[in-house]
Amino acid sequence: MSNPLILDGLRVAKEIHQKTQERAQKLRKQGIVPCLATVLVGDNPSSHTYVRMKAKACEKYGLTSVRIHLPEETTTEELVAKIEELNRDPRVHGILLQHPVPSHIDERKAFETIDLEKDVDGVTSHGYGEVSMGFGQYPSCTPAGIMAILDYYKIPIEGKHAVVIGRSPILGKPVSQLLLNRNATVTVCHSRTVNLPHHVSQADIVVAAVGKPRFVQGDWIKPGAVIIDAGYNKGNIGDVDFEACLPKAGAITPVPGGPGPVTIAFLLKHTVDAAERTLNAKQHVKQDLA
Ligand SMILES: Nc1nc(=O)c2c([nH]1)NC[C@@H]1CN(c3ccc(C(=O)N[C@@H](CCC(=O)O)C(=O)O)cc3)C=[N+]21
Numbered sequence: 327m328s329n330p331l332i333l334d335g336l337r338v339a340k341e342i343h344q345k346t347q348e349r350a351q352k353l354r355k356q357g358i359v360p361c362l363a364t365v366l367v368g369d370n371p372s373s374h375t376y377v378r379m380k381a382k383a384c385e386k387y388g389l390t391s392v393r394i395h396l397p398e399e400t401t402t403e404e405l406v407a408k409i410e411e412l413n414r415d416p417r418v419h420g421i422l423l424q425h426p427v428p429s430h431i432d433e434r435k436a437f438e439t440i441d442l443e444k445d446v447d448g449v450t451s452h453g454y455g456e457v458s459m460g461f462g463q464y465p466s467c468t469p470a471g472i473m474a475i476l477d478y479y480k481i482p483i484e485g486k487h488a489v490v491i492g493r494s495p496i497l498g499k500p501v502s503q504l505l506l507n508r509n510a511t512v513t514v515c516h517s518r519t520v521n522l523p524h525h526v527s528q529a530d531i532v533v534a535a536v537g538k539p540r541f542v543q544g545d546w547i548k549p550g551a552v553i554i555d556a557g558y559n560k561g562n563i564g565d566v567d568f569e570a571c572l573p574k575a576g577a578i579t580p581v582p583g584g585p586g587p588v589t590i591a592f593l594l595k596h597t598v599d600a601a602e603r604t605l606n607a608k609q610h611v612k613q614d615l616a
Contacts, residue, residue, distance in 0.1 A: 330573075330577055331479065332577075332579075333475050333478075333552075334583065335475060335585055335586060335587045338475050338587075338588050339471075341478070342591035343383075346389075347387040353602065353605065358601055359390050359417075359601075360388075360419055360420075360597050361389065361391065361601070362380070362384055362392075362594070363391070363394060363412045363421045364380055364381060364422045365408065365412070365421065366393070366395050366396070367423075368396075368397070368398040368428045370426070373424045373426075377393065377422075383590050383594055384594060384597075387594055389594055394408060396408065399428075400428075400431065402431050405427070405431060406439045410439060413440070413441045419444065419598075419601040420444055420447070421440050421445070422447045423449065425496065446467075446593060446599070447466060447496070448466030448470075448500065449466060454499070454500055457503060457504070463596075464596045464600075465500055465592075466496040467589040467590070467596070468496070468497050468588075469500040469503075470589075471589045471592050472554050472556060473505075473508070475579065475584070479577065481577065484508060485510070486531055487529055488510040488529065488531040490513070490515065491522070491534050492534070492537070494535065505531070513529070526546040526547065527546055528548065531552045532547065532551055532553045534554065534566050536565050537558070537559060537565065538557070538559070539559040540563065540567040541557070541567075542555075542565055542567060544572075544573065545574075547574040550574075550576035551574070551576060552577045552578070553578040553579065554578075554585065555578070555581050555584050556584070557581065558581075558586065562581060564581030
């Protein structure tokens with residue numbers, strides 16, 4: 327078989343960032359600095375790294391960020407109050423609450439507090455519902471990134487059998503909806519799935535989103551399948567056994583350098599989208615008063 331295509335997430339991310347940067351500069355000239363608020367609770371070291379990467383990317387591409395770091399012992403009520411404060415803050419266009427939060431906190435309740443207009447990370451049930459219906463503004467960022475990678479490389483989706491492994495609220499579930507909206511036939515597998523290898527072996531497109539290092543085996547893969555590794559595990563290890571799957575795949579994303587960088591590109595893009603919408607809203611008000 328011909329060599330598998332390596333799907334380069336950095337390349338896709340770069341293209342998105344370029345457009346975001348131009349739009350951010352335009353907004354700045356109009357007196358608006360697109361701003362992402364990141365909220366980190368506790369001291370999970372990889373969460374620290376991710377949040378730092380997100381803030382750095384903001385700086386690099388002409389956005390600004392507000393970094394909120396709350397202690398491990400923060401209560402649900404305190405976190406909710408902080409998010410409400412960010413909802414009210416007109417300088418903040420997007421809010422990212424870094425997952426996971428400490429286990430004593432009701433993470434769902436905290437996510438649901440984020441205003442739909444500021445939910446650039448696509449974590450609210452309202453945002454998810456709109457995305458599922460096919461008209462949402464801000465799909466969660468890794469799912470959006472996965473679709474962008476498929477589109478960048480012109481990988482056909484319609485009529486294809488996509489098998490998603492994982493059903494988390496900000497990854498497996500929304501990416502299955504995005505694939506469905508593009509007319510894929512979608513199978514969603516999870517921890518209670520019986521005979522997972524059988525399902526995966528039927529897939530034209532495999533999306534791995536389980537959080538188990540090197541979980542997806544080479545002998546599960548149908549020859550020529552497209553493999554998207556959206557897993558993030560300690561030590562930057564994906565959910566796919568890359569070496570074993572590579573010879574079977576038609577196309578495959580590496581980790582690092584796959585959906586990760588595109589995730590961040592979408593977070594910034596969505597924040598600029600949100601900032602542009604506030605500008606448009608202001609212009610409407612001006613017109614109404616004229
Ligand atoms: N509310 C919320 N939204 C998220 O989107 C979210 C989250 N919580 N919690 C954690 C996961 C993880 N995540 C990643 C983002 C970028 C890379 C990324 O860019 N990784 C680089 C390598 C990173 C490095 O060099 O250390 C890569 O894959 O090439 C990875 C993982 C977003 N997440």
